[in-house]
Amino acid sequence: MYDYIKGSVTRVTPEYIVIEQQGIGWQLYTPNPFAFQVNKEQIKVFTHLHVREDAHHLFAFKTLEQRELFRKLIQVSGIGPKGALAILASGNPSQVISAIEHEDEKFLVKFPGVGKKTARQMILDLKGKLDSLLEEIELPSAENELPLFGVNPNKHELEEALLALAALGYSERELTKIRLQLDKDERLKTTEDYMKEALKLLLKQQ
Structure with missing residues (x-):
């Protein structure tokens, strides 16, 4: 429409x-x-x-390719719009597509709301159907700022990022695990910086 x-x-x-x-x-x-x-x-x-x-x-x-991947994800039983947004927010859709193609359930279940059953359904429904998007999708982000040194003064930006992650479905327990690492990271300045680093940390958790 x-x-x-x-x-x-x-x-x-x-x-x-x-x-x-x-x-x-x-x-x-x-x-x-x-x-x-x-x-x-x-x-x-x-x-x-x-x-x-x-x-x-x-x-x-921001791009047609992002929207098309979103539309394919929400066609999978068990994945709604909120879950699809959380997957796209990872900033690396090509990694998601690669996980589907290689049947890497361990990676897929790291996203909020994606259990083993949903991960298996993603693979069954989407494997072999995302090749056209693999090289085209890129999630633009704000430009990185110069690193800061000393005490981190960007509490507001950190809290904004954590609120955005909570809105995507990440639990308070998951966010508490990474809060201290984010707070101590002197490279991070903007809310976008915190979002990108937080998502990397969340996807590394077992």
């Missing part, structure tokens, strides 16, 4: 962004809201409308 929206980002939250287009503010759920910045510059995002009995939700992606 809606292929894309072009407008300016007026709000960024841990769960969604708002893009204003011709006086209308569109609430858009996206894998990593902090990959966007509030400014007047016009951007274009590709959308997917998800209809439930109690709500209509719009999801936004």
Whole structure:
């Protein structure tokens, strides 16, 4: 129904962004809201409308390939839009596709809401059907900032990142395990930095 929206980002939250287009503010759920910045510059995002009995939700992606992978993921029994966003938020869809192609259930079950049964279903439903996306998908992110030295002053950015991860479905227990590592990492400055590093740590956990 809606292929894309072009407008300016007026709000960024841990769960969604708002893009204003011709006086209308569109609430858009996206894998990593902090990959966007509030400014007047016009951007274009590709959308997917998800209809439930109690709500209509719009999801936004920076590329067509991201959206197509999202659409394939939500066709798998046991994976809803929230789970698909968490998988895309990992920042490395090619690794996800590779895990499906190589039947690596151990990797797939690291994502929120993905158990052994769902991981097996992902492999059964998607193996051999994602080759066209493997080389094309890239999740853009904010540019890395210069490292900081000394005491980390970016508590607000860290908390924003943890809220965004919680919104994706990661548990408080999982986030508590990595909080101290993130807090001590002097390389991290922006919310996007924290998101990227946190997702790497989460996917390394057994």
